[in-house]
Amino acid sequence: MNTMTLPAPAASGGGPLRRLSDLLYTRRGLALGLLLVPPLLWFGVVYLGSLFALLANSFFGLDEFSGVVDRSQLTLANFREMLQPANVDVVLRTVAMAVAVTVACTAIAFPIAFYMARYARGSQKALLYIAVMLPLWSSYLVRLYAWKLLLAKEGAISWVLAELHLSWVLEALLATPGIGGNSLSFSRLGTFIVFVYMWLPFMILPIQAAIERIPGSLLEASSDLGAKGSTTFWKVIFPLAMPGIAAGSIFTFSLTLGDYIIPQVIGDSTLFIGQVVYRQQGVAGNIPFAAAFSLVPIVVIGVYLWIAKKLGAFDAL
Amino acid sequence: MTVAVTLEAVSCVFGSGAQTVRAVEHVDLTIEGGEFFTLLGPSGSGKTTCLRMIGGFTLPTSGRILIGGQDVSQLPPYARPVNTVFQDYALFPHMNIRDNVAYGLMVKGVDKAQRLRRADDMLELVRLGGVGDRRPAQLSGGQRQRVALARALINEPQVLLLDEPLGALDLKLREQMQTELKALQRKLGITFLFITHDQHEALSMSDRIGVFNNGRLEQVGTPPAIYNTPATRFVADFVGAANVFQGERARQLAGVDSVMLRPERIHLGGQDRARLSGPVLDVQYFGAFSRLRMDWAGEPVVVDLNPLQLAALPDAGDTVHLHWSEDAVHALQGTAA
Amino acid sequence: MRSDPNKAGWGLKAATWAGVLFLHIPLALIILYAFSAEDKSYVFPPPGLTTQWFAAAWARDDVWAAIGLSFRVALIATGIAMVLGTLAAAGLARTRFFGRDAVSLLLILPIALPGIITGIALRTAYHTMEIPFSFWTIVIGHATFCVVVVYNNAVARLRRTSPSLIEASMDLGADTFQTIRYVILPQLGSALLAGGLLAFALSFDEVIVTTFTAGQQTTLPIWMLQELIRPRQRPVTNVVAVVVIALTFIPILAAYYLTRSDEQPSSR
Numbered sequence: 001m002n003t004m005t006l007p008a009p010a011a012s013g014g015g016p017l018r019r020l021s022d023l024l025y026t027r028r029g030l031a032l033g034l035l036l037v038p039p040l041l042w043f044g045v046v047y048l049g050s051l052f053a054l055l056a057n058s059f060f061g062l063d064e065f066s067g068v069v070d071r072s073q074l075t076l077a078n079f080r081e082m083l084q085p086a087n088v089d090v091v092l093r094t095v096a097m098a099v100a101v102t103v104a105c106t107a108i109a110f111p112i113a114f115y116m117a118r119y120a121r122g123s124q125k126a127l128l129y130i131a132v133m134l135p136l137w138s139s140y141l142v143r144l145y146a147w148k149l150l151l152a153k154e155g156a157i158s159w160v161l162a163e164l165h166l167s168w169v170l171e172a173l174l175a176t177p178g179i180g181g182n183s184l185s186f187s188r189l190g191t192f193i194v195f196v197y198m199w200l201p202f203m204i205l206p207i208q209a210a211i212e213r214i215p216g217s218l219l220e221a222s223s224d225l226g227a228k229g230s231t232t233f234w235k236v237i238f239p240l241a242m243p244g245i246a247a248g249s250i251f252t253f254s255l256t257l258g259d260y261i262i263p264q265v266i267g268d269s270t271l272f273i274g275q276v277v278y279r280q281q282g283v284a285g286n287i288p289f290a291a292a293f294s295l296v297p298i299v300v301i302g303v304y305l306w307i308a309k310k311l312g313a314f315d316a317l
Numbered sequence: 318m319t320v321a322v323t324l325e326a327v328s329c330v331f332g333s334g335a336q337t338v339r340a341v342e343h344v345d346l347t348i349e350g351g352e353f354f355t356l357l358g359p360s361g362s363g364k365t366t367c368l369r370m371i372g373g374f375t376l377p378t379s380g381r382i383l384i385g386g387q388d389v390s391q392l393p394p395y396a397r398p399v400n401t402v403f404q405d406y407a408l409f410p411h412m413n414i415r416d417n418v419a420y421g422l423m424v425k426g427v428d429k430a431q432r433l434r435r436a437d438d439m440l441e442l443v444r445l446g447g448v449g450d451r452r453p454a455q456l457s458g459g460q461r462q463r464v465a466l467a468r469a470l471i472n473e474p475q476v477l478l479l480d481e482p483l484g485a486l487d488l489k490l491r492e493q494m495q496t497e498l499k500a501l502q503r504k505l506g507i508t509f510l511f512i513t514h515d516q517h518e519a520l521s522m523s524d525r526i527g528v529f530n531n532g533r534l535e536q537v538g539t540p541p542a543i544y545n546t547p548a549t550r551f552v553a554d555f556v557g558a559a560n561v562f563q564g565e566r567a568r569q570l571a572g573v574d575s576v577m578l579r580p581e582r583i584h585l586g587g588q589d590r591a592r593l594s595g596p597v598l599d600v601q602y603f604g605a606f607s608r609l610r611m612d613w614a615g616e617p618v619v620v621d622l623n624p625l626q627l628a629a630l631p632d633a634g635d636t637v638h639l640h641w642s643e644d645a646v647h648a649l650q651g652t653a654a
Numbered sequence: 655m656r657s658d659p660n661k662a663g664w665g666l667k668a669a670t671w672a673g674v675l676f677l678h679i680p681l682a683l684i685i686l687y688a689f690s691a692e693d694k695s696y697v698f699p700p701p702g703l704t705t706q707w708f709a710a711a712w713a714r715d716d717v718w719a720a721i722g723l724s725f726r727v728a729l730i731a732t733g734i735a736m737v738l739g740t741l742a743a744a745g746l747a748r749t750r751f752f753g754r755d756a757v758s759l760l761l762i763l764p765i766a767l768p769g770i771i772t773g774i775a776l777r778t779a780y781h782t783m784e785i786p787f788s789f790w791t792i793v794i795g796h797a798t799f800c801v802v803v804v805y806n807n808a809v810a811r812l813r814r815t816s817p818s819l820i821e822a823s824m825d826l827g828a829d830t831f832q833t834i835r836y837v838i839l840p841q842l843g844s845a846l847l848a849g850g851l852l853a854f855a856l857s858f859d860e861v862i863v864t865t866f867t868a869g870q871q872t873t874l875p876i877w878m879l880q881e882l883i884r885p886r887q888r889p890v891t892n893v894v895a896v897v898v899i900a901l902t903f904i905p906i907l908a909a910y911y912l913t914r915s916d917e918q919p920s921s922r
Contacts, residue, residue: 017829017831018829020830020831021829021830021831022829024830025824025829025830031830032745032749032751035741035742035744035745036741036742036745036746036757038737038738038741039738039739039741039742039745039761039801040757040760042738042797042798042801043760043761043798043801046776046794046798047760047763047764047772047775047798048760049779050772050775050776050778050779051775053775053778053779053782053783054771054774054775054778054779056782057778057781057782069781071782108673108676109673111666111669111670111673112669112670112673112674114666115666115667115669115670116670119666128670128674130907130910131674131677131678132674132677133906133910134678134903134906135677135678135681137852137855137856137902137906138681138859138898138899138902138903138906139859139875139878139895139898139899139902140859140861140875141859141861141875141878141879141882141898142681142684142878142895142898142899143680143681144882145684145878145881145882145891145895146680146681146683146684146895147680148882149680149683149684149687149698150680150683152695152697154695154697154698155697155698156683156698156699158698159698159699197676197677197680200673200676200677201677204673254766254767254768255768257768258767258768258769258770258771258862259768259770259862260770260862261861261862261879264883265879265882265883273770274768274770277770277774278770278865278866281774281777281778281866287777287778287781290774290778291774291778294770294771294774294775297768297770297771298767298771301767301768
């Protein structure tokens with residue numbers, strides 16, 4: 001075979017870069033360390049550090065006279081304050097809303113997810129997928145703003161209901177204590193509707209993924225063994241879709257629990273957890289209390305995640 | 318003849334504690350320059366790990382590896398004078414064929430015009446001239462394999478490693494490539510180190526074969542040596558069909574504890590001076606031969622018959638009488654597999 | 655598992671398309687309102703259509719300032735996130751080591767926990783360390799939750815890349831750095847781009863963490879939030895909203911097309 005002068009392959013010991021490369025090859029641990037140190041350093045210092053600061057501050061208090069945070073001693077005053085009825089109300093109200101939103105999202109999302117997973121094909125499927133994804137990624141505030149327009153007293157929804165002569169339904173709903181208000185755009189009902197709208201894509205996609213993972217042969221086996229459509233649905237499809245529902249519910253639950261913007265923009269003047277935290281750290285300057293109060297959603301979400309894990313949600317993510 | 322590759326007491330152990338996997342256990346191996354050497358064995362036998370250690374993709378946990386006399390045990394792949402044809406070909410999808418083939422020259426700093434010309438020459442050598450501008454995804458499996466070959470050979474390695482390169486090809490293509498690879502190796506004179514689990518491939522292509530089992534090298538030899546005088550029961554069973562007898566029956570046939578008898582060495586004959594007789598269990602038709610099983614007091618004996626040499630094949634239940642020559646029986650060493 | 659679309663009950667189809675409409679009508683409405691001639695309320699149907707508000711929005715300095723700040727923050731935060739996310743992905747994609755799952759959980763946490771937690775945590779940290787609000791206090795928060803977006807895309811692509819490509823490159827004589835340059839980065843390229851685009855869109859739109867870390871500064875979402883609470887010039891807000899929709903659609907669609915083949919293979 002006619003040869004061509006090739007530069008001799010650099011045995012170990014070519015320039016410093018080559019030596020570094022050799023070192024990284026033989027010492028896999030070192031290479032791994034080099035890769036992971038920057039992100040871990042960042043997350044350790046910035047993120048874990050902040051969370052630690054949050055936890056620490058929840059045990060501090062405000063100096064009575066100067067209003068400055070007193071870091072010299074630990075106190076449980078914040079936690080005692082949280083047990084006040086007004087604050088407990090806030091928590092219960094927020095949790096109740098989170099649960100309601102989760103249920104509603106599940107009910108609306110399921111048919112869409114089911115159709116997407118079982119029946120949509122090709123370009124229709126791509127279209128549906130994009131149709132669900134786009135609101136998910138487009139601006140949260142813009143979507144909120146759109147609902148402000150829709151829910152306004154003079155806005156589109158009122159107009160449609162008036163045209164259909166159903167305005168009395170709206171009046172009745174708005175008069176109901178607990179969910180009503182001056183107008184849809186300043187009521188708990190309105191807040192509920194907007195929450196459902198915002199988090200709906202978060203519920204659709206995991207359910208769709210879970211249903212899609214069900215092998216067709218299971219459904220065939222079910223009908224082969226004599227089950228009708230509805231039996232197959234409740235006994236085979238729904239249980240197997242549960243992890244998807246649980247996964248989606250993690251999003252809807254935790255997002256609702258922590259949101260303070262929607263209740264502020266659309267809600268009546270009753271407070272949600274997020275609003276309390278925001279006000280306390282801002283206007284009131286009471287960062288320790290805000291920190292303590294924000295532990296509540298963390299704990300509630302922790303419990304919820306634990307339940308969701310039991311239901312198999314993490315397999316569906 | 319120079320020695321191309323030497324493995325001295327090489328072991329490769331993964332994991333630790335309860336999950337230790339001894340992939341390669343204390344292997345000694347010498348491969349001569351210019352030979353077509355095959356590592357043969359079932360999956361998990363250690364042959365692939367050995368190849369990867371020679372290539373540098375896995376580092377041995379003990380022992381030494383020498384290539385061309387140089388100790389390369391801890392060197393990365395790019396520092397070793399070997400090149401590999403991977404099982405999935407590993408062509409770079411984002412480059413065209415010519416750039417793929419020229420890659421090895423590019424990283425060494427060869428100038429563009431020269432390396433592209435050389436790449437085209439190599440493609441001609443593997444009979445793929447003209448596809449240089451296409452992408453790997455546009456080629457068939459057989460074509461991609463040739464590209465992988467060209468890409469490796471362009472670097473003029475001392476040893477070419479081939480990791481089950483023909484596994485993904487269909488039968489006809491595989492047989493064609495076997496012939497081509499063998500011819501190429503003879504023409505180039507480079508040492509080829511070939512991995513396969515297919516014993517037919519190993520027998521037909523190799524100068525020598527190393528048979529692996531459970532991380533150990535059980536036997537090294539030429540194809541006839543492996544086939545006719547297997548060292549252990551495993552090798553006897555793995556390479557070709559074999560009748561293996563142990564203990565009492567072995568002593569009855571040959572006076573040793575473990576023997577092997579190839580089915581094609583047995584022929585049917587009359588009752589007079591028959592070695593064994595018994596009822597037929599079944600007869601299977603394989604085209605070029607028929608395989609008959611006879612019951613020898615509870616143990617089946619397999620006999621391969623050429624149907625053309627018999628007036629009629631026996632039926633199940635018929636009594637047959639087996640004959641073979643003295644040298645057909647081969648004593649096995651090593652423990653039962 | 656696929657069934658014939660024609661066999662789906664009409665109820666199911668109706669529910670599906672109604673749901674999709676529910677998702678998109680509000681957005682369509684905003685586009686309509688940007689042309690509405692009414693400037694004092696959100697009356698429907700709009701009394702007339704006009705394009706005058708686009709000019710009015712163009713002239714608003716505060717809008718431009720907000721866009722500028724959001725843009726700069728998103729740019730830097732995305733840059734940081736791309737570096738950290740790629741490094742993390744390279745470290746975690748195909749390795750097994752003690753604590754690996756904990757590390758991937760850590761990366762996801764900023765997005766998994768509600769924004770208010772991340773926000774108040776950072777706020778508390780800044781307060782405790784007596785760090786004043788600045789451009790960088792915003793960027794640090796944004797970079798932290800954008801990492802996971804880049805990380806996810808990079809990991810998905812790395813997992814889809816055959817490891818033998820890296821081995822082949824080294825076998826042919828390329829060392830670690832050459833292999834990164836000639837094989838790994840080209841393979842990762844479009845996934846990184848997609849991750850960067852998504853991170854940019856995420857940062858540009860983020861409001862909750864930003865309100866806790868921005869102090870007096872106004873990013874575009876903060877500007878919109880202020881308008882939502884105390885509307886000043888409604889039509890201008892409508893126009894800005896339409897512009898935001900347009901601006902965010904593009905990177906999302908682009909990212910989708912860049913990584914379409916990386917998704918889980920679904921039964922087609």
